[in-house]
Amino acid sequence: MDATEDLIVESLSKHAVDAPSDEHLLSTVHHHLRRRRTGRTIGAAVLACAAVATAITASHSLTGELRTDPQVARPGTPESGWHWESYKTAQVQVPDSWTQYISGPAPCTTFGNAALPTIGRFNDWLGKSSYTCEDAVLPLGRRAPYLWFNDVQAPGTKQYDAGWTEETRLVGGTKISVLTQDDALRRRILDSARPITGTDYYGCSPTDLGPRGTGLNAKDTITSANICEYWHGSLVSGSRLAAKPAGAFAQRVNASPEGPQPARFEGCRQPDQRTYVVTLHGREKSYPVWLIADYCTVDHSFPTDDGTTQRRADAITLDLIRQGVHHPNQPSDLFDPAGPLTPSPR
Incomplete structure (x- = not known):
């Protein structure tokens, strides 16, 4: 198997193990949120304790x-x-x-x-x-x-x-x-x-302009893709995706069930939720696809929009683009530490 196939198999195994049963779905989500809060509190404490005072004067x-x-x-x-x-x-x-x-x-x-x-x-x-x-x-x-x-x-x-x-x-x-x-x-x-006065090297604008396009042609051969990652409409990073993972992403999006954005668990918060604009380059034309990495959806799907059709992608589809600079990089999840830390002048 090549690297893309390995990634899909790894993602399938990971998400199969992590998938909760239907009757315990809501309680699992609540438990997960409590664990994330605890983990963030511990992580913030570790970071604060790990800071070593230095006698260096800048x-x-x-x-x-x-x-x-x-x-x-x-x-x-x-x-x-x-x-x-x-x-x-x-x-x-x-x-x-x-x-x-x-x-x-x-x-x-x-x-x-x-x-x-x-x-x-x-x-x-x-x-x-x-x-x-x-x-x-x-x-x-x-x-x-x-x-x-x-x-x-x-x-x-x-x-x-x-x-x-x-x-x-x-x-x-x-x-x-x-x-x-x-x-x-x-x-x-x-x-x-x-x-960035127009777009960056990867074709990303400084702000997310929202879904547009004429739909994804399932018959076109995808040769590469550019990924633009946004938070609240502001550019976080850009990158390029090779033909294999780009083609796999396009196939999985096309195979995803159609439907509007799914319902979200009441009270679920995700301050670091990002939107990914994946521009798939085919032999005929390019196709922008918007994907929202929303972990609060009740069916664990991630909404996509290619300008004409809304779909609900799975976690494996998201994993195909969350690599390298787009991978969740710790401590990115530590967005609510236990208490304020007094910044030291740098």
């Missing part, structure tokens, strides 16, 4: 010059060995070896591998007044380069020990912070940053 110099962002309708192909990352209104290139994603505040990589370069997003469903990282910089033994979107840093440069430097720029209204020990690498990353 020298902070604000950039006084105004910087004019280049106006580009859509950026070109990234340099060899690099790829584009997008968030809200900004896009930037990073090395292909940077593949660890964190949803949370810099520089904490509590739920990741601190030895790997990180791409972080301080997503808006994580309240900045109640969720923070108390380290200005991680200790040398746990420190690795990173690119971080939307962190609390003010634009400017901070110097740390052992030659490490963090620089933050405002690009298209979105903050981008880069920490490296290599000045040339840091400048190369930051100099590649562009505002």
Whole structure:
């Protein structure tokens, strides 16, 4: 089996094991919600306890010059060995070896591998007044380069020990912070940053424009797809999907039962609910499909819309696109910690 088939089999097994019986469905959901709240409380406590006070004093110099962002309708192909990352209104290139994603505040990589370069997003469903990282910089033994979107840093440069430097720029209204020990690498990353004035490299607009299109042609051969992920209409990330998983996604959407958005469990909350716009590229034309990752539906389906037909996809269909940058990256689910944490100045 290839990687796509392995993913479908793994997803089938996982969801088959997790599926509750009909008579215990509602109680299972309530129990699951209680467990998530408990898990988030524990996770927040772990994060707070894991913060190690550092004696390093950062020298902070604000950039006084105004910087004019280049106006580009859509950026070109990234340099060899690099790829584009997008968030809200900004896009930037990073090395292909940077593949660890964190949803949370810099520089904490509590739920990741601190030895790997990180791409972080301080997503808006994580309240900045109640969720923070108390380290200005991680200790040398746990420190690795990173690119971080939307962190609390003010634009400017901070110097740390052992030659490490963090620089933050405002690009298209979105903050981008880069920490490296290599000045040339840091400048190369930051100099590649562009505002999203039309669409990003993956065809994603900064805001979700809503379902449109002429329907998905089941007979067309899908050659690839672009994925745009949104939260409350704001761009979280973009990526490209190869032919195999893109074709599998199209087949599963086409095979999904038609119907309007399903009912939701009363009182169920999902502050980090995302919408995925998957533009399937066929030999004849392209087909945008909207999918809402709503875990509060009573039938455990995920509503889709291709501009003409609404369907109810299953969790396996969603799993096909929630890979890489779109995978749920801890601590992205820690959106309601037990109590406010007092942010330390970074």
